[in-house]
Amino acid sequence: MEITIKINGRFMSVEVSAEVADYLEQAKRNNRKLYRERQRYWDGRECDEYIIATEGRLPYCxxxxxxxxxxxxxxxxxxxxxxxxxxxxxxxxxxxxxxxxxxxxxxxxxxxxxxxxxxxxxxxxxxxxxxx
Known part of the structure; x- marks a missing residue:
């Protein structure tokens, strides 16, 4: 299976096995999920430990x-x-x-x-x- 990857700013076509292609596709999906999670919680609520340490407050309930x-x-x-x-x-x-x-x-x-x-x-x- 042929895939395109970016190395040092240049796109290259590389021949890989189906397992590697599936792994790369799963990695892309995980990156999209992580990006969406970061967007969703950009307001800072994910940093409960930071809030407790800096402001001395309990996490939101x-x-x-x-x-x-x-x-x-x-x-x-x-x-x-x-x-x-x-x-x-x-x-x-x-x-x-x-x-x-x-x-x-x-x-x-x-x-x-x-x-x-x-x-x-x-x-x-x-x-x-x-x-x-």
């Missing part, structure tokens, strides 16, 4: 009202997912939770990239319809 609201939101999300077909739900969760792109999901499910995009969009429309 949700109030009972916030916990109830979180539970209600989770119940609403699960209710919307229950309205979807099994195929739509599977494709949406692979996309949203496991960070697979549409082409990868299409390969796993044995369908086209466009079919995956349509399934994901159908689930999104249901969410927007319920939550707006």
């Amino acid at each position: 949700a109030t009972p009202e916030e916990l109830v609201c979180q539970r209600e939101t989770l119940d609403e999300i699960l209710a919307v997912l229950a309205l979807c077909t099994d195929t739509q739900r599977e494709r949406f969760l692979l996309y949203a939770l496991y960070d697979f792109n549409c082409a990868e999901i299409g390969e796993m499910c044995g369908c086209s990239k466009q079919a995956v995009q349509l399934s994901i969009e159908a689930v999104r429309k249901k969410f927007f319809k319920i939550f707006r």
